[in-house]
Amino acid sequence: MEQKLDLNPTFNHLLVASKILDFKAESLETLTEERGWRNLSDMEKIKEIYNFVKDEIAFGYNSSDDISASQVLKDGYGQCNTKANLFMALLRGVGIPNRIHGFTIHKALQKGAITGIWYKMSPAFILHSWVEVLFQNEWYNLEGLILDQKYLNALQNKFQDCKETFCGYGAYTDQFQSPQIEWNMNDTYIQKKGIHHDFGLYNTPDEFYKSHQQELGVIKRWIYRYFIRHLMNNNVDKIRKG
Template sequence: MQTSPCLTATTPMLDFKVPAIAALIEARGWSRLPRADRIGTIYDFVRDDIPFGYNRADDISASDVLRDGYGQCNTKATLLMALLRGVGVPCRLHGFTIHKALQRGVVPEAAYPWAPAEILHSWVEVELDGDWLNLEGFILDSPYLQAIQAAFPGRESLCGYGVGTDRLDAPQVGWTGEDTYIQKTGIARDLGTFASPDDFLENRKQAIGRFKEQLYRHAIRHWMNARVRKIRNGDVPPVPGLDARRKGLPKEHGHAA
């Protein structure tokens, strides 16, 4: 399979040649590994060394995500793509929207009505042995996901707290050379594939208005990150309609295929 050069190139967001990212790749020795191991070790790094959390915006660069030291679906995807391209692995972005119900429990109840009905989402597609694999399971770090699993023992389906899965007890999140998912069941719309996050976000921005955007950037996301830290430490706040006796999405939302 011949790979398009645009799937290995740098972009303003995929800035893998900056010193911080180049030094990280060299220090970890990722470039010297076989391709499957390059993908797996970088995937594990982004999943667990960059914990789940909310950055100031979706369109920040990979080096900004690395500097922040945390990220969510879109920003961690940017960092994952930059690191993969930095070791010569072709990759692309698959864009979606997700139902806001997936964020319930992380978004404080007082702010939840302000959230748009659909939220921009993405995962990374990586080329391995001529096939394209879907990588989404890197979004939630292991301690965070384990805290959610402990809060909902015996539960199979959950859409909330940043989780969207029908396999909560054993989600497809570990790298095995196959697809990984952790928010798939919250998907609302498929927006197609893109060569880079720059292309995906060029004409797409979360339509919440300037006032709400500033409120999110300077206040709400910090509130959300505080909740994420509490959840990671085992303090999972109750959410109406998402207690352990329920299955899947709250009734008012339905289930996304």
């Protein structure tokens, strides 16, 4: 049974679908029904969907930032921007308002995932985003879903001597061994320390990517899409497998 939304009209624009936030796609509708997310309290909806995107969608690099949420689900992996696409779409599909906050981050936090000449060729700053979720009239910054738990555990084990600040392999945090990545009515972060420039808030990822793109030319963009990201995903898989 479809739920009726009891929502302040001020936030209705943060529940709409878009090309990227295609929560009406069959695969997302099916997932939502199978998981029973519409039957949960709002807090449980956020927590269950957050944990799904964090841990059941592996950390990895998709073909581009502006792919649809249904494509992220089909890929089965994602990074900060693409996981945000899926997270936002699933939340909107169950009536939880959200928005995207755009940034750039230092490329140093990707070192290890990308290496050698490809790291040197990559732009100094790369696009980044996190999702801001409205719950009980409070906004929560939820960035901590980028790294799946299996990958993070393997990374912590590989660098177990590091207790505080760690930068690389998709993380940049001052609390490497115990980052705040679980949601319980709190902000969550795993890359926040790498933020360079703040682009502000956008209603949808579509609006954000219409204004901002990764600083890659046509040739570098092609090389990334068909070659580099696969190397990066191989490096990530090696870490995950220990």
